[in-house]
Amino acid sequence: MELLKQRILKDGIVRPGNVLKVDSFLNHQMDIPLINEIGKEFRHRFEGVPVTRILTIEASGIGIACITAQYFNVPVVFAKKTQSLNLDSALFRTKVQSFTHNRIYDVVLSKKYLTPDDHVLLIDDFLANGNALMGLIDIVKESGATLEGAGIVIEKGFQDGGRRIRNMGVRVESLAIIDSMTEDSLTFR
Amino acid sequence: MELLKQRILKDGIVRPGNVLKVDSFLNHQMDIPLINEIGKEFRHRFEGVPVTRILTIEASGIGIACITAQYFNVPVVFAKKTQSLNLDSALFRTKVQSFTHNRIYDVVLSKKYLTPDDHVLLIDDFLANGNALMGLIDIVKESGATLEGAGIVIEKGFQDGGRRIRNMGVRVESLAIIDSMTEDSLTFR
Numbered sequence: 001m002e003l004l005k006q007r008i009l010k011d012g013i014v015r016p017g018n019v020l021k022v023d024s025f026l027n028h029q030m031d032i033p034l035i036n037e038i039g040k041e042f043r044h045r046f047e048g049v050p051v052t053r054i055l056t057i058e059a060s061g062i063g064i065a066c067i068t069a070q071y072f073n074v075p076v077v078f079a080k081k082t083q084s085l086n087l088d089s090a091l092f093r094t095k096v097q098s099f100t101h102n103r104i105y106d107v108v109l110s111k112k113y114l115t116p117d118d119h120v121l122l123i124d125d126f127l128a129n130g131n132a133l134m135g136l137i138d139i140v141k142e143s144g145a146t147l148e149g150a151g152i153v154i155e156k157g158f159q160d161g162g163r164r165i166r167n168m169g170v171r172v173e174s175l176a177i178i179d180s181m182t183e184d185s186l187t188f189r
Numbered sequence: 190m191e192l193l194k195q196r197i198l199k200d201g202i203v204r205p206g207n208v209l210k211v212d213s214f215l216n217h218q219m220d221i222p223l224i225n226e227i228g229k230e231f232r233h234r235f236e237g238v239p240v241t242r243i244l245t246i247e248a249s250g251i252g253i254a255c256i257t258a259q260y261f262n263v264p265v266v267f268a269k270k271t272q273s274l275n276l277d278s279a280l281f282r283t284k285v286q287s288f289t290h291n292r293i294y295d296v297v298l299s300k301k302y303l304t305p306d307d308h309v310l311l312i313d314d315f316l317a318n319g320n321a322l323m324g325l326i327d328i329v330k331e332s333g334a335t336l337e338g339a340g341i342v343i344e345k346g347f348q349d350g351g352r353r354i355r356n357m358g359v360r361v362e363s364l365a366i367i368d369s370m371t372e373d374s375l376t377f378r
Binding site for chain 1: 225269
């Protein structure tokens with residue numbers, strides 16, 4: 001997606017440790033017109049796919065998922081990173097190791113909001129080592145729903161997650177795949 | 190907002206400890222057409238108010254803020270509940286005690302995304318004791334930006350937050366204010 005790639009080149013900042021900061025437009029401040037274009041592009045990539053629910057994980061996936069859901073006319077469900085006192089006792093559960101925060105989260109989703117009748121599109125801002133996405137895939141499997149694919153805004157193609165998840169037979173559509181990055185240069189696939 | 194009140198009466202579940210579960214449409218599963226109506230109503234309530242940024246706090250405020258921002262044509266910025274390794278060192282910081290999770294969070298926002306030129310609308314799903322909203326108000330004050338008001342989806346009018354924050358001179362627009370609730374009945378103001 002050319003608009004997104006240009007924005008990453010203009011405003012993305014590469015930091016040591018393979019960190020790409022896009023917090024000026026994607027995951028701290030959010031450029032809503034850009035995210036609308038991202039939502040339209042996901043709709044285009046998954047044209048004709050029978051999606052009944054969009055599933056994401058808190059926190060930075062939620063806004064992208066909500067804007068995208070407008071183009072699919074389906075509800076969003078977001079997995080939560082710790083068990084909230086307000087959540088039902090009937091939960092799907094998995095564990096996710098966070099690259100960014102260097103810790104392991106319990107991730108839960110109420111069983112009421114994903115059933116065997118559902119066709120699920122996963123949405124997230126980043127795909128790097130794939131741990132968050134693997135957690136969502138675990139939850140979909142446990143629910144018995146049909147996984148239709150994953151829409152990712154930025155994939156770090158030099159990390160292992162995309163290959164690993166595509167090898168499982170999951171359709172992954174990443175709007176920008178970065179093959180290499182240094183503080184001076186950034187190459188898209 | 191009548192549509193919202195009807196939905197709370199239909200699908201909200203009251204649990205012991207003054208817990209109102211609205212996770213079937215607002216903060217776990219999200220009914221996007223309803224949230225679009227909520228966004229339009231916030232635009233209507235703050236008609237003519239010069240808003241340059243919508244500020245919310247992760248996680249459940251983010252989707253509502255993003256949908257609402259489409260009607261204001263402004264970016265969303267969301268405060269984060271712990272310091273991420275990816276965030277800039279130049280941060281506004283405050284502490285928020287969570288009623289739901291029974292713990293204290295550090296809440297941070299990059300100084301790049303809120304300046305003295307900004308006019309800020311706060312958006313959140315719930316207002317109860319007001320701790321999360323107070324944290325956001327602290328951040329706005331620290332930034333030197335102008336606080337234009339707060340748009341809240343559901344206010345628990347029998348808790349202290351709304352009164353406390355309105356008494357500070359902050360304009361608070363809550364789309365549904367609950368004056369009392371039990372497992373059998375729920376009364377709006």
